[in-house]
Amino acid sequence: MMCFPDFPYPDDYPNYMHHSKLQEYIRTFAQKKNLLRYIQFETLVSSIKKCPNFLVTGQWEVVSEKDGKEESAIFDAVMICSGHHVYPNLPIDSFPGLQQFQGHYLHSRDYKDPEAFKGKRVLVIGLGNSGSDIAVELSRLAAQVIISSRSGSWVMSRVWNDGYPWDMVYVTRFATFLRNALPSFVSDWLYVKKMNTWFKHENYGLMPLNGPLRKEPVFNDELPSRILCGTVSIKPSVKEFTETSAVFEDGTVFEAIDSIIFATGYGYAYPFLDDSIIKSRNHEVTLFKGIFPPKMEKPTLAVIGLVQSLGAAIPTADLQARWAAKVFAKSCTLPTTSEMMDDIDEKMGKKLKWFGQSQTLQTDYITYMDELCSFIGAKPNIPWLFLTDPQLALEVFFGPCSPYQFRLMGPGKWDGARNAILTQWDRTVKPTRTRAVSEAQRPQHFHNLLKMLSCPLLLLAVWLTFY
Structure with a gap:
């Protein structure tokens, strides 16, 4: 689900790989x-x-x-691909009393090893993926670990139905269709x-304040068990710090803190570029489809990777770059400035509905990818596939929306895409079936569909939607 669309991972790689494996793959x-x-x-790059x-x-x-020497060069076009996890957000001014805290505090980016916290009392601020991973790791060595969360989070396991990776089961065209087609109260x-x-x-203190909002979930297989064992505790926001303790919003106090780890995310900034180019209105990021500045006189600058979705970053950036390259080569034309601004306003309205009042970069993965594909003529034609290749069509619509789908047709078509899609389940289980006791069973798409439709409320919602 995370590979380049024309370059599958070796089939002996684990589904969730160590960072050294990912580095090896990229190299x-x-x-x-x-x-x-x-x-x-x-x-x-300084300017x-x-x-x-x-x-x-x-x-x-x-x-x-480079090496202390400055060099200037002229380029016909620029892609900014530095992403949005570069500048740590350390909100010191948001916590009264932190300046007088006598212990040690750091951002999660500077956390490298749990050994330094052995036997310590540690407060982790932030319930995202980094904060949860750090807290779980520390809980094996630290004397006590508390996570402070402002709004809570949904916590999901990487292992889903029948033991398959969560995204292969969840990130499907059929699931996206249901989420977008059903009434909001049903999909929520x-x-x-x-x-x-x-x-x-709610029994673990993790329930998000705005439960149905499509906030990005946390993926951690161990956090609930660490809470259950008492090695990690969840607390609300910190009201204030003293020299040695933290006072939470509910009035409870965490005494004798040795260290605070701020897992408070990152700020996105481009110090080498005039800020008004990307934030052209009210200091908000205003980019068409999250890529092109809409008020640029010439479409020769693109921002790659400044979106966040419930999908993998590599195929997203790949598709963004394919479209940008075609715009630069003048084989694709952007809409007018007013049309692009209208689209940006519409997307901001949807984000407010889905994610609440926030500066989130989130977007719906499959919907977004299909939008980008439409601009370059590479969007999978599902009805045509059902007529010409039903086996492939079933896998494309009901199976995981793997990156190979975006190389099935159109410019950049990869001849190996069909085979990669039809063999993706076999390659998924190969590294786990090191002791084979029977034939591997693929997920039954129609069985899952019938299981979902067995819910009376869902049946009613589907009927109301289409009739």
Whole structure:
């Protein structure tokens, strides 16, 4: 689910791999695609500015530094691909009394090893993936670990139906169709019901304040068991700090704290670029489809990776870059500025409905990917597939929305995409079936459909939706 769309992972790789495996995969990809000769390593980009004749050429002057030497070069187009996990958000001013705290505090980015916290009393602020992972790891060595969460989170296991990875079961076109087609009260009810299948979140102090909102869940297989064993505790927001303790909003106090770890995310910034280019209105990110500045005189700058969805980053960035390259090459044309701004306003309204009042970068994965595919003529034609290749169509619609789907047709088509889709379940179980006791059983799409439709409320909702 996370590979480049025309470059599957080796089938002996684990489904959830160590970072060294991912690094090995990316290095192999770069070598196979002959990319290393284009990369200038250990080079800092300090400035990107429009050339004086930008209105005519659309060119950019890029100033970079390497080994203490500064160099300037002119480029016809620029892609900014530094993502949004670069600048740690350390909200010191948001916590009264933190300046007088006598212990040690750091951002989760600076956390490297649990050994330094052995026997310590640790407060982790933030209930995201990083905060949960750190708290679970520390709970084996620290004397006590408390997580402070402002709004709670849904916590999901990586292991889902029949032991398959969660995203292969959850991130499907059929599931997306149901979520978007059903009345919101039904899809919200189904969402909360599914999230509470593993354990009741309210019993563990994890229940989100705005339960049905599509906040990005936390993936952690161990956090509920660590809470159950008492090695991790969940508390509300910190009201204030003293020299040695934290006072929470509910009036309880965590005494004798040795360390505070702020798992409070990152801020996205592009210090080498005029801030008004990306935040062109009210200091909000205003990018068409999260990529193109809509008020740019020439469409020669694209931001890659400044979105976040319940889907993998690599295929998302791949598709963004494919579209940007076509725009740069003038084989794709962007809409007018007013049309792009209207689209941005519409998307902001949907985000407010789905995610609440926040500066989230979240978007619906499959809907977003299909939008990008439509611009370059690579969106999978599901009705046509059902007519011409029913076996493939069933897997594309009911099975996981794996990256190969976006290389089935159109520009950039990969001849191996069909086979990669039809064999994806076999490759998924290969690294886990090291002791084979029977034939591997693929998920039965129609069985899962019937199981979902066996719910009377869902049946009623489907009937109301279509009739």
